[in-house]
Amino acid sequence: MGLVLFYLKKFYKIVRNEVLVLPSRVIVALFFIVLLGLPLVTQDPYVIRIIILTSIFAILAASWDLLSGFTGQMNFGHALFFGVGAYSSALINLHAHIPPWGSVPLGAMVAVIAGLIVGIPCLRLKHTYLALTTLAFPIILTGIIFALPEYTGGELGVSGLKRFTNSLIGNYYLHVVTMLVLAVIMWKITDSHTGIIFHAIREDELAVKASGINTTRYKLLAFCLSGFFAGIAGGLYAHYMRIAGPSTLEVSMSFTVVIWAIFGGAATIYGPIGAVFILFPLLEFFRFWPEYRTMIFAAVVLVILLYMPEGFIHWIRDKIEKECPRCKIRNAATRKTCRVCTAGLD
């Protein structure tokens, strides 16, 4: 009993001193609570479906950020990893009769191999060359898929997959919890030693090399990690939609991922996830005017970028929080003095 009380007290202290002091942390905590508690409020299949899809795409956008936002290796062909994950887990599920629990991670491993295959030739390229070259890979794969309809189903894709569970709530928790866990893992990766090296590679690759770090290895690692997470997203998508079609490899898919990630703010992990949770439901909301849907979506992105070129989530964070000029610790924007060193803000 005493131990429980001790941990409760500790928990309360952490919440009070670490979470409630910063609005952004409060928002993240609320985000977790709302997502996990939503089925208690509504069990509308439509809402649940949208949130599941949003979670899948949030993993995808965050995995793009892990590669392109952090190491600066602009990947315009991120749909490749998504498509490879979707197709391979679909084929494994269908032909080897492995249940989704096994086929999704296996599909993600195939996506890791795809990451290696893309990564190795791309190591020699920089900036725009890299961006334009990566764009080619999903298109090459699409061509192969169309040319071999016996194995891949051609235009129709691989269909008739099993779902994880058939219960609505079970599916919801499976996808949402996976998303949250993977997001935390990705955030931890970027916060670790490796993440700092990724950051440094983007800022100045030459300096990193000069510090005796094998940048090639880290860049390949970034490709593999990103491929793994995107592959999981692809596998989840294939099993949720019960079909893996060529639409997962489309150019517009790659572009949409880039839009999500940069809209939210690159090199943050939480930015792309927030952006997907704003933009994807927004796009669904616009279905009331089906002809104008894509146009409104593009126009919203354009206008918001014009005023917040750093990214939407970044902009919000800057509005609600201030950095202390002396100790560089973040404070709520309402405070007059820093919460740690009591230096005057602004």
Added chain:
Amino acid sequence: MNIIISGLITGSMLALLAIGFSLIFGVARIVNIAHTAFYMVASYCIYYLSVKTGLNPLLSMLIAVAAVTILGLLVYKFLIDPIREHEGAVLIATIALAMVFQEIVLLLFKGDYRTVDFLITGFFTIGGVKVFYQQLLTFGVVLLTLGALWFLLMKTRLGLAIRSTAEDREVANLMGMNESRLAMITLGISVALAGLTGAVLAPLTVLNPYMWMEPLIMMMAVVVLGGLGSIKGSFVAAFILGFTEALVVFLIPKGAFLKGSVALTIMILVLLIRPEGLFGVSFEEER
């Protein structure tokens, strides 16, 4: 014979598009995804003017090129220029722009396939294959445009300014060149080239609002293969990829699906050997 003609036409289209794209990239470091969308808009302009209102096709082409250029400049002034420092933002701004154009065209003209009449009709046959005069005309116009562009870049003061800005933006700025005005002019030229491509190709292709996607990818492949900012490289690479596509389509069964794949695989193989492209100069790394 079919292969040669189809390769020439695709190649010349890609060459014009790729040169416009690499010009604006070289000078202003803008990766303009919407480049081929301007080409699509120009084609639809011509369709509207010549088929719907019954204007003289040649006149409507001129109007279309001018209109697209003005559109490009307006877009640059109001949407791209304010966020120039943020590369990522510019990138997705141009993607969003291309989507907006696609949707507007889709709303105005619906998703149906459209065609534009030939400027000059008639054909002659070589080796049992019809060669339309329109195809010859297209090819001629492309060569002429490329020649004019080469003259502009190599022999005039404006061309010198464009080339030097592409090489080193800061130093060019220090030498008293108005970098932002130059970017504007280059964007004008670049979009005009896209419009011109639309003008000469509209009679030969089928118009639909999604026609910008495929040339976009091939154009980027050309740009990378030829080396960014190299006109000669873009020219050679465009014809390499154009002929590859034609060969694959005519010689391999189910080639229509594979044409993109084969062309892009060639690009990747070349890049493995020469990372800066066929004729690219490896720029000193910008820091």
